[in-house]
Amino acid sequence: MENLQAAHQLCDVMTKRNVTSWNILISGYSKCGNLGCSLKLFKEMVKSGSFEEVILQWLVCLLSVVDIAQRVFDRMEIRNLVCWNAMIFGHCIHGKPEARLKLFTTVVDQTGADGKSISPDEITFISVLCACVRAELLTEGRSYFNPMIDLYKIKSNFAHYWCLANLYSGSGLIKKAEKILRKMPKDEKLPSES
Template sequence: MPFRDIASHNTIMTAYAATIGTIHAARHLFDGMFLRNAVSWNIMINGYVKVKRPEQALEVVRWMAEIGVRGTAVTMVGAATACARLGRLGAGREVHCAFLRRFEEYNLLFWTSLVDMYGKCRDVDAARKVFDQLIFRNVVCWNAMIIGHCVYGEPGDGIQLFHEMVGQDHQHGLLPDEVTFIGVLCACTRLALLYDGKAYFEQMSTMYNIKPSFAHYWCMANLYASVGLLEEAEGLLRSMPEELKAHAFGGLLGLCRFRGEWELGERIVLRLIELEPRNSVHYALLCNVYACAGRWEDAHRVKAIIKERDKKLSPGHRLENLNGIINQFRERQPENLEIYAILDDLVSRLKVK
């Protein structure tokens, strides 16, 4: 094999560390390096963070510290983000202290990641202290604070932060983005503020020219469902752009499972089949709806239809919930990774009781 210098190794590792399917190749290359610089370590740390393996990211950080390699601000950002993903407040505080000991420069990216970490670890007071000390705040900083309160803290405070961000006169405040409104709609869901949620949803397009995505429609569907208006939730989802409907109806189907609304669930999955008649997953969903409702004759009828179409149910297939819907949608829309990272947290927090 021809000799590769550190820069060549780092370039190859960067490519490998970009996806979950090749991250192991990046690690294999990293482990085989005789010499590594800070960039090498940062590629592995932030690569693991990117592919949602925060535990491995922290392992690399600890290894780096044990052998005495001095990290950079980028290292600290990766470490703080990993702590946020894992909800490890103690480790996050250690990262905070380490940055204060080693670095004097002002780094907005790190302080923003710290706000995000404290928020996701449910220490919104600490997040606010860091936030208040920021010399400059962009929309990402504000989003970290708003999401921290709306999802993990007091949702009313999150809505108040939104109004502080945009400014009362809408001239001197920052413009919100898609992520901002996910937080605001989440807060409305937690507080069952249907009227306010509808108003914010309308403001997205009329006031800020933001086109609602699947995430926003799903939050609104949860808001309707949280106050018992499942029919209205279905009506809202019917008004969505056609390319988003199949995913959103699958999300509402999960709500029907929680509530035992099997007739509505049947109607939704039949709509899924209408939208994508060649998708065998939808027939499996219908079979599971009937099975969960105890309608065994109908379940066997659907199985017979599947066999006739030479389609087979996947072993262990279960009624699809929002996790599956979001994973499918994320694969098709990789440019919105920040939104889907937030949705990963919403999945376990916004189930209708």
């Protein structure tokens, strides 16, 4: 706690706080159980105009207390894809994959602040597939994979295939998992040792 207080004092004298400084303080107070201070700092961050810049990191670090993060998220007037992805991903990390799948269904039905629909991206689908793996939902996971490519025009990557292979192997379909990994398109950015 002493180190956290020292960090807070250092941040108080900073002329402009960046993503890292806000994230460290909010996360630190949250981990120490001082949620009141975390929320107070969050409000200060919003007033400072740094909200969009740090919302993903803040939600993810606070998601160890999923219910509070969900309440903050529910009160947000404007939710962009970054906010949606943070909540969807956080629910899976902290053991609520079914909540993640419900959020996914909601996000595809939402309209953004500019009146345009919010379309899921590759990160959204990694989160959704990961949720299916954690909840052992093979049928649902398969049902998300093809629309990701055909409907949303998202190029599948290593993480998508890895999740799909995990779904099959978790259901005892090892040969099918191996087949998916063998058919996975080569990603030029991955080293050959991967």
